[in-house]
Amino acid sequence: MNFFEAVEARRSVRKYRPEPVPREVIDQALQAALLAPNSSNLQPWEMYWVTSADKKARLVTACLDQSAAATAAELVVFVARTDTWRRNRDMILAALQQRGNPAPQQLNYYRKIVPLFYAHGWLGVVGLVKRLVFPIVGWFRPVPRGPFSQAQLKGTLSKTVALACENFMLAITAQGYATCPMEGFDEQRVKKILGLGGESAIVMVISVGQEDPAGVYGARLRLDPKLFVFEV
């Protein structure tokens, strides 16, 4: 499917037909998700495709039993991890060196700059210092304003994971199936189902299935672009 056709065709579907979705459709969409741009290429995402009957039933409940989850053929949970960056960073450094002639700035970026924004020290003490120092430096010259805490890092990484979510949804649409991104869920319960803790943020639960026409709430409703787009 043409890119713009996929963007036009994608609608949030809140009720699906009972037919299954072929495995390959989900696999290909997950591959597309993994190609999204992301924060320093540290790939801080995880994608949980929940297929076991027990976990799926609990996930539907954790999604407040909404029909977009309850009638879906498949459910995929998109997660942002704040703790995988060291492992991924080391793997990226190894891969860069294996390729040969890595740029010194690139090595320096992963060794020095990345920890400055990803590590917050014991009880967030290092982050606290950064929260005090950066705004002072910021009086004199431009400086990043975060992330300086675990909570802020979750925010930064959740944006990155959302980029992957959009690739996933469009990839499902491009293959003729439908999706619904859900934010209305009980994050504590979703984490419990997946065995995740404070290192993770549940970014979105995305359901997949064959569209039931009753699952689309009328024609697309978008307000006047003039409210949102400004040339300045």
Place this chain on the structure above:
Amino acid sequence: MNFFEAVEARRSVRKYRPEPVPREVIDQALQAALLAPNSSNLQPWEMYWVTSADKKARLVTACLDQSAAATAAELVVFVARTDTWRRNRDMILAALQQRGNPAPQQLNYYRKIVPLFYAHGWLGVVGLVKRLVFPIVGWFRPVPRGPFSQAQLKGTLSKTVALACENFMLAITAQGYATCPMEGFDEQRVKKILGLGGESAIVMVISVGQEDPAGVYGARLRLDPKLFVFEV
């Protein structure tokens, strides 16, 4: 361009050639951005296409003078607004009623449920109450765990705006141009340039231009999907 080709072709470009980008390319990408799925369809985004020479120069400085900004033909700032939901909600309610026979659940959703998560009351007092009450109810049944504060709302809405960012970047790629999403910027200075305040979060600055081959840092480097995708 085919959807999957666009996903494969998109790379973050950190140096552009000096040629301009036609207006229509940006316009079409902004239209695609506005079709992204979003939180309760409240369209909490704003997109600032910075074309004035003075503002653009200041924006490049606020982006820490990185070459992805300095060499770009165009710069677009993607913003999440926490304060436009009432206006947009009222417009959506009016549009639903104009279409005729709105579903009572839909009206109820926008009138009752949306304020429950978007409004936090004077000094965040209502949000504080919700932060106390929801976890108690959560012991007994699934409940949403936020957003219960202005900061949490910014996080939720930033994810939505990121979905639009990905549409924008893929739409630029599909038209043969290149992008770089930037998170390394001085949020305070970017806000000042755009005349925005505490009601807004700068989600991403995206540069657009013609790819200079030297602006792509080697072959795409993605770690083993087994690190990120789990069937459970």
